Amino acid sequence: MADVHAVTPGQGLVPPQRSEYMSDIVAGAEFGVVQRPLTAWQRLMAQAWLRKTAILLIIVVAWELYARHLNNPLLVPTFTATIQAFYAGIVGGDLLQKVVNSVVLLLKGYGLGLALAVAFTALAMMSRIGNDLLETLTSAFNPLPAIALLPLALIWFGLGDVSIIFVIVHSVLWAVALNTHSGFRSVSNTLRMVGRNYGLKGPRLVAKILIPAAFPSIVTGLKIGWAFAWRTLIAAELVFGVSSGKGGLGWYIYESKSMLDIPSVFAGLFAVILIGLIVENLIFRNIEAVTVRRWGMQN
């Protein structure tokens, strides 16, 4: 089957002669659409939070239907029972106090972890030995689950807040240091030269050029560090039980399980998820919205 349009390129091939022409363009008003507002539905579906809420609603409905069908509150309590247990825990019980205990502990560990990460990163930026130290330590300790250090921490620091803070610091430190450091290293040479051109060096160069330029990586590090710290804390509390007589969310979950109060177990888990969502969507999302997204450094 010979294709009549197929042209074999060859040596003597010459493009065909065509006449030239000029044409007038159509005036703007004669087009159908140049720019048209989207419909209400299209605008609604463009909102990410609305789409995600819809997904959550579907999951909740599925959960409720399945739990009712199963009809075994010891295995899977219904969503309504979980919400009731959650409400009762907040209003009548000590769930809120447990949340506060956990969050206070978390903030202590997170803050200390960040401070150490800043110190390590500063050291790494200032000298080659510091750089080697950080790279060696992060590659050694980053893959080590913080919770694996808990038995050791118990021996070193005893049964108390210090042990939990120790494992939280371990989980935060390396993730944040790694991200911040790689962020600093990826700042373009041009930006550094611009900073030096206008007389910045040392700490002023770091504060005015390196930190803002590395901000996307720094925020990512903060987010990862937060998630690690939160997980480590709950896990440590579960293993550990009561620390210094107060106990946090992990302990609440463990205790409720022992008493076969499964809706309260679910309520405890629900609280863990809720706090995670709030921190991610309210705090970190807003930090990103007024910084890296506004600056066009992240979409």
Added chain:
Amino acid sequence: MNAPTKPPPLLQVEGVTLQYRTEKHLVTATYRVSFDVHGADRFVLLGPSGCGKSTLLKAIGGYMTPTEGTMRLKGAPIREPGADRVFVFQEFDQLLPWKTVKQNVIFALESSGKMRGKQAEEQAMRYIEKVNLTKFADSYPHTLSGGMKQRVAIARGLAMEPDVLLMDEPFAALDALTRRKMQEELLQLWEDTRFTVLFVTHSIPEAVMIGNRILLLSPHPGQVKGELNSDGSDPVDPVTGKTLSDRIHATLFADRVEEDEVVHHG
């Protein structure tokens, strides 16, 4: 020069050899380069890639130290980067993405300690107006086109009122139409404020259009091949019948021209 006493040059480069280290080699970028730049010069460093023109500009900026020779600005040796020599780079990311157009200019003025507060803001707006970006003063760089970003960088540089503006192929990453427009605008700005600029390019037409004095550099390592005057019109030399561009081309690519001539005459 009919005046008996020529004013001392603003920038003196004398016998400068520049070397830098790569992972495996020690590279000599320029060898014993000398030239003088005077006030209000539009001095162009022109040469093919590998002639060390950008390295030379970095050294004048204070980012590297010559292994041999001296560089003096107003008689004082150049030792480190400073706000008396402001750089305009080729890369668009020379603007701080976390600052608006106006804040970028103010940043330069305040960081260098040249001006503060209200005074810095007024100076910034004056130069932003000169590059026709008043409407975009509060925009972030990522919302601007490439040409606009370069205009902001030029405004930032000029607002510093430096002794010399160092431009490292500032229009090379722009499309041809925008580049042409930016060249015209730069000349217009020069008419306006008569700054001194040291301009690096590898484009002969750009050098002829922008420069009043063109330094020709040969590659590997960079050595001075000559200095020519230009009035921007690329005139035909009455003696040789060749345009300035042709003369530059012949000088920089002499080897190839000789080959051509052999063919012609042979």
